[in-house]
Amino acid sequence: xxxxxxxxxxxxxxxxxxxxxxxxxxxxxxxxxxxxxxxxxxxxxxxxxxxxxxxxxxxxxxxxxxxxxxxxxxxxxxxxxxxxxxxxxxxxxxxxxxxxxxxxxxxxxxxxxxxxxxxxxxxxxxxxxxxxxxxxxxxxxxxxxxxxxxxxxxxxxxxxxxxxxxxxxxxxxxxxxxxxxxxxxxxxxxxxxxxxxxxxxxxxxxxxxxxxxxxxxxxxxxxxxxxxxxxxxxxxxxxxxxxxxxxxxxxxxxxxxxxxxxxxxxxxxxxxxxxxxxxxxxxxxxxxxxxxxxxxxxxxxxxxxxxxxxxxxxxxxxxxxxxxxxxxxxxxxxxxxxxxxxxxxxxxxxxxxxxxxxxxxxxxxxxxxxxxxxxxxxxxxx
Numbered sequence: 001x002x003x004x005x006x007x008x009x010x011x012x013x014x015x016x017x018x019x020x021x022x023x024x025x026x027x028x029x030x031x032x033x034x035x036x037x038x039x040x041x042x043x044x045x046x047x048x049x050x051x052x053x054x055x056x057x058x059x060x061x062x063x064x065x066x067x068x069x070x071x072x073x074x075x076x077x078x079x080x081x082x083x084x085x086x087x088x089x090x091x092x093x094x095x096x097x098x099x100x101x102x103x104x105x106x107x108x109x110x111x112x113x114x115x116x117x118x119x120x121x122x123x124x125x126x127x128x129x130x131x132x133x134x135x136x137x138x139x140x141x142x143x144x145x146x147x148x149x150x151x152x153x154x155x156x157x158x159x160x161x162x163x164x165x166x167x168x169x170x171x172x173x174x175x176x177x178x179x180x181x182x183x184x185x186x187x188x189x190x191x192x193x194x195x196x197x198x199x200x201x202x203x204x205x206x207x208x209x210x211x212x213x214x215x216x217x218x219x220x221x222x223x224x225x226x227x228x229x230x231x232x233x234x235x236x237x238x239x240x241x242x243x244x245x246x247x248x249x250x251x252x253x254x255x256x257x258x259x260x261x262x263x264x265x266x267x268x269x270x271x272x273x274x275x276x277x278x279x280x281x282x283x284x285x286x287x288x289x290x291x292x293x294x295x296x297x298x299x300x301x302x303x304x305x306x307x308x309x310x311x312x313x314x315x316x317x318x319x320x321x322x323x324x325x326x327x328x329x330x331x332x333x334x335x336x337x338x339x340x341x342x343x344x345x346x347x348x349x350x351x352x353x354x355x356x357x358x359x360x361x362x363x364x365x366x367x368x369x370x371x372x373x374x375x376x377x378x379x380x381x382x
Contacts, residue, residue: 001380003030004090008100010037010056011068013046014210015187015283016117019166020096021050022188022368023115027094031055033085035071035078035100036062045256060084071100073138076145079152092380095160098280101149104156113376114160115185118170118280119177123150126278127214154178162379164372167281167302185375186305188368189286191361192263204230205296205343206269208254208262209284211237216275216298216334221247223339232269234262266291270348271313275334279303285313290360292353296342298334306363312356316342 005027007020024032032051037058038044039051059081061067078101087093093105098117106112122128123146154177157163163182165171174182207220217233224231225248233243234254244253257265266272272288274297281302285295289306295313297303307313316338361367 002089002091003027003094004087004092005030005032005094005096006102006105007032007034007096008098008102009035009062009068009071010039010047010051012038012044012210013050015281016096016098017047017050018189018283019115019117019187019368022365023094023096023372024051024054026369026373028053029055030094031057033057033059033087034062035059035081036067038068045258057085075100075149078149092376094376101153101156104159106159106161111161111380112159113162113164113379114157115164115166115372116170116174116182117166117187119157119173120149120153121214121278122146123153124173124177162375164375167305169278169302169305170280183375185368185371186363187281187283188365189283189290189360189363190259191290191357191364202268203270204232204268205271205273206232206234206265206288207273207275208232208234208257208265211235211239211243213239214276214278216277217243218246219275219334219336219339220273221251222336223343224248224250226336226340227343229343231273232265234265262287263291266293269293271296271346273339274298274303275316275339276301277333282306286360286363289313289356292356294348294351294356296339296346300334306359308355308359312351312359314342314346 093112157178165182234257279301299315
């Protein structure tokens with residue numbers, strides 16, 4: 001069986017890339033096709049390290065200057081980009097799909113397993129990190145383009161042989177927007193050994209990852225500002241300058257941190273705070289539990305599948321969206337006030353390290369590899 005891996009694009013290392021990495025480790029000889037790639041470009045240390053031995057084939061678009069900035073406004077080129085690749089030499093396509101409609105590659109000869117992180121958020125009313133639509137004319141342009149891209153996305157979804165969702169939350173989106181069934185295989189999380197012996201937790205709270213608007217880091221900062229609580233934030237992103245501008249004296253920005261430093265922070269924190277609305281799954285809260293620490297999470301999205309309220313963390317309650325749920329989804333929103341209520345009464349000693357680690361192990365990389373290999377083997381026989 002000749003396998004090829006296809007991924008949206010390799011801009012920086014995040015949750016979707018951890019899935020791709022696990023797939024690459026299972027099938028190391030399978031090439032990775034993508035729109036553009038920053039691997040071996042010195043732009044993202046983790047990306048360079050994790051995919052240093054991978055055979056990566058980027059599209060013609062990825063060879064253009066400023067392709068990373070152009071792909072969002074020129075998203076109407078996505079169909080042409082994917083058509084420019086020839087997959088006729090392969091038997092099985094495993095697509096890792098979220099933003100770039102990376103799906104619909106099956107033919108009479110080629111079968112496709114689409115591991116769906118989420119249907120494209122920008123097409124179905126979910127908040128995204130892109131901010132180029134602030135101008136009214138550009139926003140009108142985006143509405144027109146997205147209308148046709150939504151139809152294209154639906155057509156491509158019908159060509160997929162088998163769908164795999166990264167969470168029950170995403171499974172419901174696949175059913176709602178594509179009218180397709182799927183199985184759930186949660187993404188892989190690194191579970192370091194010996195974490196029970198790590199340093200005792202201190203008094204600071206922790207949050208971090210890609211510093212982008214959908215993650216609601218501003219909400220966490222405002223809550224900790226109000227209560228004068230120590231908060232450490234790791235990671236970089238387009239929102240960093242804004243977040244620094246609203247941060248009070250108890251907020252510390254750490255910038256990029258490697259795996260070892262992140263594990264140290266996770267094992268020392270009082271609790272990890274996750275405030276994203278409509279999170280697809282959320283790997284970082286599981287990483288915190290793997291370090292034996294509890295999680296304070298927004299009651300919604302994928303957090304409901306990983307965090308056990310009262311045992312491995314707490315949920316802060318939801319409030320109706322200010323827009324009354326307009327758009328394609330209509331869900332509740334996290335608020336500063338609701339997070340403050342939880343922070344005021346939070347007692348980290350209530351949560352046992354053993355319980356947190358046991359919960360995290362349910363999402364280990366070994367478990368992911370085992371489940372995905374079993375799924376591929378089963379479907380290939382049918």
